[in-house]
Amino acid sequence: MTTLQQTAQKSASATPHIENENKIIHFIGCGGAGMGPLASIMLERGWIVSGSDLCENKITRTLQASGVKFFLGHDMAHLPEHCGLVVYSSAIKSCNPELEAARQRGLRLLRRGEMLAELASSYRRPVAISGSHGKTTITAMLAHIMSKCCNGCGFMFGGKLNHGPSAAAGDGDIFITEADESDGTHALIKPWLGIIPNIEDDHAWSVGGRDKLFDNFRVFGMQSRKIIYVDFPETRTLFFGHPDAIIIPNSTSAYEHPQFTGFLGLNAALAVAAATELGIEIEAARAALDSFPGVTRRMTIHYETPQMMLLEDYAHHPTELKASLDLLRMRYPHHYLRVFFQPHRYARLERYAEGFAEQLRRADSVFIAPVFAAWVESGNQNHETLASATGQHAIAINGNWQQQAALIMQNIPAGKPLLLAVIGAGDLEQVIPHVTAAMSRLTELKLQDN
Structure with missing residues (x-):
């Protein structure tokens, strides 16, 4: 045991x-x-x-x-x-x-995770979303559907909706929550319905290694009364033999809707599948999801004109960064893509340095902020080593947020509209007001020139 x-x-x-x-x-x-x-x-x-x-x-x-x-x-x-x-x-x-x-x-x-497990057990039908990527968005999508389609649904998630609450107690029947794998406490939850979008070795360093992390996921899934998971080799192996499993194909076209393209389509497919397990008609679930307001810091547009756009995303793992860049390239194929990236945790940067560099090379230009330490002060890799590994078009920068905003807004090439993607899970959202102000000034100057 x-x-x-x-x-x-x-x-x-x-x-x-x-x-x-x-x-x-x-x-x-x-x-x-x-x-x-x-x-x-x-x-x-x-x-x-x-x-x-x-x-x-x-x-x-x-x-x-x-x-x-x-x-x-x-x-x-x-x-x-x-x-x-x-x-x-x-x-x-x-x-x-x-x-x-x-x-x-x-x-x-x-x-916190132990408290969440006890809270979930007090509901008749707890629904828990665990996995390496996408937990918050899937949880928020499902909570939105259920709140639109029935009364008394309880829920909580770590992000914040663009419009609406991130928690509600509910009436004691359904409770929807994301379950964090970083400390292993997701294995304490015994869901009526467990949802697993993916499994990778992120956070393996904090729970005793990859095998321990994967075993925690196995425990979470196998003690769920029902499970829904995306078909990956890892999920297929870990949850083989579960008596009540729904398997979603690993395809970004799993959910056909212009609002939910790329990786958002898989998230939407999981949320709708879960809603139908909870008794909601599939067409009602899809209709409810049409009004999903989105989660802050997830593909959030902060500024947009024909000449320039500022967008923020929470990606902080190479797989997430790839998914974000795939979606940005698909949605904005004619933009000049500049990425402002902040690594999140020294342990993660050290483990995935080459993976981050590989993805960042896909941008037209890259600026990298100092590492968001998350309680660990230093490591063998930092933002400068990441910039060096990424290549000549990547620059490591320092300074306060206003100073960093000024740097990333310099030397904008002509000929294409600018898409500036601010990406990371640390505190780099504090740069957004400064960049927004800089873009507004540039727009005003161009209007005056015309």
Whole structure:
């Protein structure tokens, strides 16, 4: 029996379920993309919710506005006097004062993924989307379909819709969530329906290696009552023999719709297939998906004129980068493609450096920002080594976001409209306002010249 299976068995037999708690809960690191929606759902379910984080952001401000007591910074005094449950994110170190105080007081502690597994188990039909790429978009698509087609659907995902909430408690029947593989806790979830779009070795370094990562996926899939997966050699092998599996062909034409081309077509096909398993007529599901607003930072257009376009995407793995560039080249074949890329995590860059370089060579010009460290300060590879491996048309740049925006807007060649693609999962979205302002100024100057 694996460690995660033992953890799940122990949790089921010896640990009290969240429904038996005193309904006072504290989140350490509540400003995270995975923590904020959890806090929101627990508040909606009638719990007294508090949380802390080192910085304020949109998530913490939204939580505050909804009634969550928020503390800026971490201090043992932030723990509620009668707290029954403490949830902490993967970013929280063991020496965190709130975590240490919770241990000293003997409070029940759950990692974010453990809390999600318990929350999911409280619904009659939990639906979990796991895999290496596309989880957030598929989860958001399915939640959108179900919200349009029926009442009372619960859901949560780490991204943010362009219009609409990213979490809802629901009525206790259906709960749709993405399940994170980076810490292995997806293997604690036992879905009524599991969805797996793909499996690669991303995050293998954080769970004990490739074999362990793949075994976690196998556990997740095989303990799902039903599964839907895309036909890849890895998924076919891991889920062979599942008694109730739907297999989607690995084709970007799996879903014919002008709004969902390229890899978005596979995402849409999975979401519609899942909706039909949940009882929605296929035509109703497809019609509902027509109004899907999209997820922020996923093929998001921030500025567009006939002469120039600014688009943002979340790709942070070579497979995702390839899919993004394939789609951009297909949609905008006559544009000059300039990519501003930020590597995400030193471990990922080191593992996939050549894969990133291979894909970046497909752009007409490339600018590379410093690595978004994600809690690890340095590595053997950095943005300069990636630029060197990519080739002469790639430049590593430094400076604040305004300075980097000025650099990537220089030397724009004439003759073709510019497509500037800002790509990465770190904090490079902060460059967007500066680039938008620069593009607006250029547009105004051209109008004045005419």
